[in-house]
Amino acid sequence: MSDPVDYIARLRTEARNPDREEAFRADRRRRRRRRASVGAAAALALAGLATWLVTNTGARPADEPFAAAALEEQLWPDAWPATTNLPLRGSPARGWATGAQELPLPAPAAVGSLSRQQVAEGLSRAREFVVAANLDPEVLRGGHPARALELLDPQQPARDRLAEHLRAPGLPDGDPTEMFTRFNPAELTVAEEGVRVRGAMSFEPGGVPGQLRINADYTFVYALQRAAPASEPGPAPDTEEVARVVVRRQLVLLYAPAGSSGVTAGKLVPADYRRQLGNHDCGTVDGFVHPYFSKEAKAADRPWPVVDPYDETTDIPAGPLRCIVPSRT
Structure with a gap:
């Protein structure tokens, strides 16, 4: 030291x-x-x-694969296609209802000569129709919407007109998507956990005594995948892309619990029905909804307005089918 x-x-x-x-x-x-x-x-x-x-x-062409495992899928940018793993990734519809049991009805009240119970029955029938036309698994798989048609008044021309459109779909005014949501089972299948719905009903007196007017406004979101054995490759290896369609429907349904001339008791009469389809090939009229997958959407000529399909602040314009290019799905 x-x-x-x-x-x-x-x-x-x-x-x-x-x-x-x-x-x-x-x-x-x-x-x-x-x-x-x-x-x-x-x-x-x-x-x-x-x-x-x-x-x-982000900067590669749309038809070139994205980096595998660069990010966890729930963190992928919204611009990347959704997959069967998370079919509603990035969609505001993720937390919406999945079926009829989650669709609330307004509290019934007596209207004119109709009792509270009669109003409740009319609202329940209207909800059943909305579900049968747009959420029934068999109908979504391209099946005939028998239950939906059964709920309509056979004495009114609207039912026969809709049934004819189902039998012989075509332009200019024979498009079954006017009322029913169906997909071609040879091409598409609904992805697991790939259906969501949100909407509301209101009611008021009808145009004649003993009649109830029901106003329904619902938005449906569907995630579709190619039917087996085909598949649409996703944005990363070992993923399968889904295409999403957003369908909004505004309906006016008339309900009369008691029969009168030209009216069947307990049945519904569609007095007005409007629909807006986002991400659908409106040039094809065969009774089915045809979504675009990402590569198809990029290459297709879609001469329709770009609209936010989740915007429910304005009414759907009256007239023929309103096709839109969705700003998001």
Whole structure:
């Protein structure tokens, strides 16, 4: 161990050394250079990572695969197609109802000569019709909407007209999508957990005594995948893309619990029905809804207005089918 006296003497000698400050300055310069080198390397690494992310996740052509496992799927950008893993990823419909049991009805009240119970029955029939026409699994698979038609008044021409459109769909005014949501089972199947709905009903007296007018406004979201054995590759390896369709329907249904001339008791009469279909090929009229997958949408000529399909603040315009290019699905 060094003698403390010698150690102190050496420190005093070094303090008087004229080269001491220059040695300190040189040491500081070396430290600064090392820090700068480390910082530059880190900056280059970050720049390389940013370039990789842009190259692999956003700037490639739409028909080129995205980077595998770059992000967890729930964190993928909304511009990337949804997949069968998370068919409603990024959609505001994720938390909506999945079926009839979750569709609330307004509290019934007596209207004119109709009792509270009669109004409740009319509202229940209207909800049953909405479900049978747009949520029934068999109907979504392209089946005949028998229950929906059964709920309509057979004495009114609207039922026969809708049934004829189902038998012989075609332009200009024979499109079954005017009232029913069906997909061609040879081409598409509804993805698991791929159906959502939100909407509301209201009621008021009808145009004649003993009649109830029911106003319904519902938006349906469907996630579809190619029917087996075909599949649409997703944005990353080992994923399968889904196409989403947003269908909004505004209906006016008349209900009379008691029969009268030309009216069947307990049946519904569709007095007005409007629909807006987002991400549907409106040039094809065969009784089915035809969604675009991402590559198809990019290549297709879609001469329809770009609209937010979730905007429920305005009414659907009266007239023929309103086709839109959805700003989001």
